[in-house]
Amino acid sequence: MRSRGTAAAAAVAAFAALxxxxxxxxxxxxxxxxxxxxxxxxxxxxxxxxTVRSTITNHGAATTEGLIAHLNxxxxxxxxxxxxxxxxxxxxxxxxPIPPGGSTTVIWRIEAVNAGRFAVYVAVLPRRPAAxxxxxxxxxxxxxxxxxxxxxxxxxxxALGIPALLGVLLLGLRLHRxx
Amino acid sequence: xxxxxxxxxxxxxxxxxxxxxxxxxxxxWTGRAxxxxxxxxxxxxxxAYLTATNQALNYLEQRETVxxxxxxxxxxxxxxxxxxxxxxxxxxxERGTLEGLLLTPVSRxxxxxxxxxxxxxxxxxxxxxxxxxxxxxxxxIGITGDAITTGLVVGTCLALFLAPLGILVSTFAHxxxxxxxxxxxxxxxxxxxxxxxxxxxxxxxSDLLLRINPITAGLHYVGTIVVDGHAWTDDLSWLVAPxxxxxxxxxxxxxxxxxxxxGEAPG
Numbered sequence: 492m493r494s495r496g497t498a499a500a501a502a503v504a505a506f507a508a509l510x511x512x513x514x515x516x517x518x519x520x521x522x523x524x525x526x527x528x529x530x531x532x533x534x535x536x537x538x539x540x541x542t543v544r545s546t547i548t549n550h551g552a553a554t555t556e557g558l559i560a561h562l563n564x565x566x567x568x569x570x571x572x573x574x575x576x577x578x579x580x581x582x583x584x585x586x587x588p589i590p591p592g593g594s595t596t597v598i599w600r601i602e603a604v605n606a607g608r609f610a611v612y613v614a615v616l617p618r619r620p621a622a623x624x625x626x627x628x629x630x631x632x633x634x635x636x637x638x639x640x641x642x643x644x645x646x647x648x649x650a651l652g653i654p655a656l657l658g659v660l661l662l663g664l665r666l667h668r669x670x
Numbered sequence: 671x672x673x674x675x676x677x678x679x680x681x682x683x684x685x686x687x688x689x690x691x692x693x694x695x696x697x698x699w700t701g702r703a704x705x706x707x708x709x710x711x712x713x714x715x716x717x718a719y720l721t722a723t724n725q726a727l728n729y730l731e732q733r734e735t736v737x738x739x740x741x742x743x744x745x746x747x748x749x750x751x752x753x754x755x756x757x758x759x760x761x762x763x764e765r766g767t768l769e770g771l772l773l774t775p776v777s778r779x780x781x782x783x784x785x786x787x788x789x790x791x792x793x794x795x796x797x798x799x800x801x802x803x804x805x806x807x808x809x810x811i812g813i814t815g816d817a818i819t820t821g822l823v824v825g826t827c828l829a830l831f832l833a834p835l836g837i838l839v840s841t842f843a844h845x846x847x848x849x850x851x852x853x854x855x856x857x858x859x860x861x862x863x864x865x866x867x868x869x870x871x872x873x874x875x876s877d878l879l880l881r882i883n884p885i886t887a888g889l890h891y892v893g894t895i896v897v898d899g900h901a902w903t904d905d906l907s908w909l910v911a912p913x914x915x916x917x918x919x920x921x922x923x924x925x926x927x928x929x930x931x932x933g934e935a936p937g
Contacts, residue, residue, distance in 0.1 A: 580898075643722045643723045646718055646723065647719075649715070649803070649806055650715035650719045653714075653715065653803075657704055657711055657799075658708060661701050661705065661708060664701045665701055668701070
């Protein structure tokens with residue numbers, strides 16, 4: 492009797508667990524969108540502009556409307572400050588309708604403003620906040636090589652030289668006129 | 671001081687050329703121009719030194735620094751031009767040399783043109799001093815050529831707007847003090863919108879204000895090329911106000927110069 496009761500309880504528990512999983516899956520359905528990026532890796536130099544293409548594909552049975560694609564940039568190294576606005580001035584794009592099985596491509600221009608290793612990724616989300624979680628594409632690995640843009644050692648001759656030259660000219664003029 | 675002798679002894683030469691020559695001698699040979707340019711170069715040196723030794727600046731901030739250097743050069747260069755122009759007629763009147771100048775066989779228009787070009791020499795000199803700084807800061811990021819050309823075009827338009835303004839005020843002011851005060855107040859008024867926070871400059875009315883003000887429009891145009899990397903032709907509409915102001919004020923200053931009178935020097 493006891494073992495039969497235990498088995499029944501286990502069956503009920505298993506059924507309940509199935510119900511919970513099913514209801515959870517219904518609350519957060521698998522996304523019908525996918526985001527791919529090309530290229531997967533970019534190696535560039537400080538100050539250069541690179542282009543990344545992202546393709547948003549609708550795998551669902553209905554046309555998707557009101558989607559927003561957003562580009563984000565982050566640094567892998569904690570010491571490097573990243574302001575995504577510096578890297579791309581148009582990081583938010585409002586997409587048109589995508590038919591079932593169709594896709595749309597968004598091209599992002601990214602200017603490398605810091606040297607180091609960075610991740611660039613695209614997230615697509617619906618305009619209605621309650622319509623679901625964002626769909627995120629794979630991160631593009633961005634390696635930015637350092638390039639010397641200012642020779643700090645060379646500034647002193649210039650910063651001191653020009654005022655000194657003007658000062659000498661002024662002094663010479665005063666002395667010449669004073670004779 | 672445009673002396674009577676300098677103008678009267680050269681009847682074969684064009685009048686405004688003689689006035690210009692005398693103005694240049696007065697401005698440069700006395701060392702007055704160098705006195706203006708020395709602190710100007712110190713200011714640019716401080717900006718360039720702070721930028722070049724700041725390792726935390728990223729690539730975009732370097733472009734902004736070139737833009738800042740150009741804006742300082744254009745702003746201070748225009749100020750020097752205005753100060754020189756504001757002294758041009760009222761200074762002569764106050765020193766008692768205007769009467770002799772008016773008696774020479776040179777038309778009033780030629781006097782104004784000669785003095786106008788003389789004061790513009792300060793702008794050209796201040797821009798020549800700016801070039802090494804812009805070259806140093808901009809060479810690593812490849813914007814030296816664009817920055818220098820844009821700064822020269824916009825700065826010359828603004829100098830051609832402010833120098834005639836100074837001459838015009840100076841023509842009708844009875845004292846140098848009044849001429850300089852009014853000119854500097856006018857300069858402050860047109861420069862004030864450049865200091866407004868970005869949040870206050872959103873909307874159609876603000877955009878219109880920025881576009882019709884020659885200073886804000888000119889400096890904005892410099893920024894679009896130097897910082898944003900836009901092409902020369904992308905934002906040409908921002909150059910309309912500086913160019914129109916330059917043409918308009920040169921014409922008004924020359925027309926106003928015809929009414930140049932001896933007036934009374936303050937006692």
